[in-house]
Structures are given as structure tokens and as C-alpha cells.
Amino acid sequence: MSIMSWNVRGLGNKETVRALKNTSFKYKPGIIFLSETKKKKRYLEKIRMKMKMTEYFYVEPVGIAGGLALWWSNEADISVLSFGKNFIDTKVSLNGEEDWFLTFIYGPPYTEEKQTFWESLASLRNNNEKKWCLIGDSNVVARPEEKLGGLTFDASSAKWFHDFTDALCLIELPLKGGTFTWSNQRSEDDAILEKLDRIIVSLEWSSSFPKAIGVLDATITSDHAPIFLFLKGMTKKYKKDFKFEAKWILEDECSAKVKDSWLQTGNCNGISGFGRKLRRTRIQLRQWSKMKKGTGKLKEEEMKEKIRFMQGKQLSKSGG
Template structure:
């Protein structure tokens, strides 16, 4: 099961929609939570249908601020229990399996609202032994190690968060990817990095999903990184199915391969069926593509790794510069 939480900073951006579509395809998300959508239901419904998600629940923005969207596919049974401008609290099960509580949050960024939010969130579960998972934007830097930049670490803001964890018996799920999930997108001495987005769970929930892991993806189009929860851990990759790429049509070799293999299949008279011709042509195109464009594909992977290296640390440090030169990803 895969769940995505992302502070998109507005769904009116085409780059956000494109990045979201790619992530839904990449992770095969069962549930998608978006915060700071800044859009109402009518607009978001059009995007949901493009993402091929079956069901939805929305909290409309206040003016041009905030706004929450929760989408899920038909395999997930999601019942909304409580909601307000900062969270959507649900009961979840997949394919009729064990039920658990899932709370998707966008914690308030304003200091005067933080204490009340964490206290309110703590009242959702009267049973401390509940199977409970929380994910989203906490708007809290939990420790000095989760912050880089001139702005100082605020112990008072973190106090309410840590008290909530203690009262609710929750812990943070291990994450892979970058160290930080938010950046002010400035450079040199003005840059600031923080870890604000995370996944929390109760011990009972972790017993239900002992291999669960959170993936901090790369920043694309938003100042927040998306975070993906994989309840069954990292799965082995399977070979991608064959897909004809439009760029092949620009190469004369492609046309020659198709003509040659089609005629050869006819001459060999191996049933002469459409399926046989198609299979032989597909194999030849696949081999040709690997030889022709293999190096370009590796270069694209290097670019993604370099973006991850930027996400994992400040750009003006010798360590980050070294990572970029090697294409090293974050932890």
C-alpha cells in the first residue's frame, strides 16, 4: 500500500499537476493527500479524474489560503471521521484487511495556533492502544539537526509537538531520501533547509506494518518535498513493459527496423500472424533503443540523483558540492 502526502503550495500550477501525475504513476498510490491546494472542489475534481483516483474528500480553502484534498482508489476503504482546516481524520482498510486510523495533517504555520492544534489532535484517539498513523506537514522542526540556515531553532514550537508524541505514544517512522523536506529556495548565506514533513505511528500500527518506510521524494514545483509511505517497505523492481517512444519516429533507423523485421517475418512464414510480426519487431526495437539511447537514460538518472543531493544539504557547503559532483543521493 502506498500513501502520498504533499504540501503543493497551490494546485493552479501546471508543473505541480504534471509532477503529481508522475508520482502517482511511479508509486501507484492508493491514497493521495494534498495540503495548501488553494483551490475548491470543482477544480480539484478535474485533476483527480486525470489521476484516475476513484473517491475524494475536500476541505475548501479559506479565501486563497490552505485547502485540503484526500483521494483514494477503489481498493481502499476510507471513512472520514473528523476534519477541519488543518486535518482529515479517517478509518482505513485495504481489500477488507485490518482497519487502522489515518490522520492527514497540515499543521498551522503560525506560532499562536500551534499549541491548540497539537492538543486538539491529541483528543482524536481516546484509546492509546489504537492503530494510528499520521502523515503530512507538521510545520515543526523537531530538533536542531533538522534545520540548516541562519534562523535559529525554536525550542518553544517543538515543545508542543514533543508533548503530543509523549501523550499519544507515537514515534516517527524511518525515512529514506533527503534529510530536509522544505527549503526557502534561496542560495548562499540566505538559504534555509528544514524537515517539516513526516510520518508518525503508534506501536500497534507498526506491528501491523513492520516493514513500513517513508520516502522523501525530490522537490519539484513546490518548496515542500512529497513524502510517500510504503506500508510493505521497498518492493523489488520489475522490468517495465514495452512502450513505443515517440522520439523513435525521428530516427530513420527505426523505420528501417520495422520494415526489415516485418518483411523477414513474412519470408520465414512462421504462421505469418500479426502477433508474431509484432513480437519480433518489438524485440529488435528494444535492443536498438538500448544501444541507441542507453547513455541518455543514464544521464537522466544522474540528474535526478544530483537533485536529491541538493535536497540533502546546503548548496554552499563543500560536502554538498562533493555530492553533486558524484551524484550521491541523500540518506
């Protein structure tokens, strides 16, 4: 099972909702945590039901700021223990396994609130509750190498984070797919990149899930990228399936593509020959459909590739 965490920067945008649905379809998370939803329960419930997540818990936004949404399927048994505007603390049971604690976080953006935030998280656990995982937007750059561009590294905010992790013997899972999870969505010399979204676990939790890995995906609809926690590793290659769309039948080009690709395969007999014809036809239709989607879709994919490149970009020795 996987867990998704994403600061969506508001779900009022149709493109963001579409990106959420597509990303969820791709990775099929059993638990979805969204921060900065900026929407009330009534609106969010419509999206949840379309995504077929069976359970939910919400922290309402204050005015049009903040807001947390937690959705999960029947793969997980989740009990909400406590919550605030910046976190949801839960107990999780999976397939009869030993319970563990999972806290979803949305760190405050204001410096004067950061110390209190980390201290309040520390108070959630005691010595008898050591199997703990935290995931979400920490809103803190913990190390100089986690920042590219903009103002200099803020050591004071980072200290509160490290005091928290050191006191409770917590470690951070690396994210596969890049370094930076947030950007100001500008290019070249004006770009600012930071790692703000994290997965933090106790040693006891890590021992229970030795194959767990974090994954960073790409998006162009929010300044944050979604992150995923795969509890038992990534055993599946997430490749987009081919689907024939009924509307293609109305296009003469589609019929021509099918005929050409079928004939180009030659006289193939038997089941294996039939399979080769199908594979070639599928490839031709996929290429044709990508072209038909126009420059808008191509530009979106190009932008995602640029984002993935920037997420993985490392600081030079000169800091530039």
C-alpha cells in the same frame, strides 16, 4: 499499497499538476493527500478524474489560502471521521484487515496556533483507539539537526510536538532518500533546509505493519517534497519504463538509430538473439530521446539531483 502526502503549494500551476501526475504514475499510491491546494472542489475534481482515483474528500481553502484534498482508490475503504482546516481524520480498512486510524495533517504556519493544533490532534484518540498513523506537513522542526540555515532552532514549537508524541507514545518513521523535506529554493549561502513533513505512528500500528517504510522523493515545482508511506515495504524497484513514442516515426534520425543498433548487434539467431537486438535498440532510442528533449529537460533532472543532494545533506559540527 502506498500513501502519498504532498504540500503542493497550489495546484494552479500546470507544472505542479504535471509533476503530481508523473509522481503518482511512478509510485502508484492508493491514497493521495494534498495540502495547500488553494483550489476549489470543481477544479480539483478534473485532476482527480484524470488520475483515475475513485473516491475523494475536500476541505475548501479559506479565500486563496490552505485547502486539503484526499483521494483514494478502491484498494482502500476510508471513512472520514472529522476534519478541520489543518487535518482530515479517517478510519481505514484494507482487504478485510482490522481497521486502523489515519490522520492527514497540515500544521499551521503561525506560532500562536501550533499548541492548539497538537492538542486538538491528541483529542482525536482515546485508549481504545491505539492503532494510529499520521502523515503530512507538520510545519514544525522537531530537532536542531532537522534544520540547515536561516533562523535558529525554535525549541518552543518543538516542545508542543514532543509533548504530543510523548503523551500518546508515538514514534516517527524515518524517511528513506534524504533528511530535509522543505527548502526555500535558494542556493549556496542563502539556502534554508528543514524537515517539516513526517510520518508518525503508534507502537500498535508499527506492530501491525512491521515492514512499513517512508520514502522522500524530489520535486522542483514546490518548496515541499512529496513523501510516501509503503505499508509493506518497497518490494518493487521504481524505474521508468521505456515507451516508444509514435511521433518518433516522423524523424529520420529515429529510423537511422534503429537500423544502426540492429546491425551493430551482428547476426544473432533465435529468440535470444532477437532479444539482444531489441535491448540494444531500446538503449540507443532512450539515449537519443533524452538528447532530443533538449536542455530544458536536462536542466530539470540536474536540478532534481541537486535537490536530492541537499535533502540528504547533514549539518556540520559547526552548524554550517
